[in-house]
Amino acid sequence: MKKITLLLSALAGVLSFAQTSPLVIQNYSSYDAVGRLRTGTAGTSGPYMYAAPNPPYGSYTVPAGAITQYNTFSTSGTASVPITTWYVGDATNPANNGTYPYNHPFIASVMDPSNIWGGFHFWLTDPSTGNTDTYQLGNPLVYSGFTASGTGAFSSADWFTITTPSGPTTYLQIF
Template identity: 80%
Template sequence: MKKISLLISALAGVLSFAQTSPLVIQNYSAYNAEGRMRTGLPGGASGPYMYAAPNLPYGTYTVPAGASTQYNTFSTSGTALLPITTWYVTDPTNPANNGAYAYNHPFISSVMNVTNVWAGFHFFLKDPVTGNGTDTYQIGDPTVDPWFTSSATGTYSSADWFTITTPSGPTTYLQIF
């Protein structure tokens, strides 16, 4: 009986850290958002985290001007409108896990989906024609990574990161205006 309660407690702990929310990104601006999309452990705990690989045809992870996309889970991110087909994993607690993984790799679905949440997006807004940069942001959840802020206003734009909870569950949004 003692072992069963221990197993149930451990399972509850793991599930409390599961990816709990889809991420919807809406770029309403006239600029491409180019940068690094990151995940992390809830509460800023130490452990594995990931960066999204560049989405083709771009050289960095990019949300084009006027585009929107939704990522339901890390392990289905390759099927989104702006697919993330590869995740770069960094694990300071176990460097053997470091490396590039396909979005549908078992490590992503069995470990990262269970432990990580969306952390944020560190990006520059760039003119899609000239490539000139305008504003830069580190938008995300400051409880996952204190370098992120949930809202900011630049010279030509603004960006917000927030979560809405409905009876069907939470959804996290990144909106760029």
């Protein structure tokens, strides 16, 4: 009986650290942030997702000056910069691979409880000079090559989480 209680407590702990953190992206720069927004699982292999391109852009883009908040993956289509489709990859169960609308039951029942915000691999391009700043910001426990902050030739960006009594909120700020 002790083993079952311990196992249930551990499972509750894992689930309590699942996608409970909203993501707030604040692009204070005068350049569009273009790239791949990712989710994943910390420290384990499992399913992951990429945000699909948001119209009218050809890839996931946070427009210059935009601020958006994603409370959950399964409500991401209602944000000011909506993610209406997720691309799911799952090496442990390839039957899950594919494209899902944000409000699909699979996203709510499987991905919301198992994934966390992983990071955003993006670039900013100055159209007048053609110079590009590239960043891989996010949670290094999810994607080992990602960092918490970076400074480019004409921009800077930070990824961080603030925890309050009401829970954590993850931020990406681009300047």
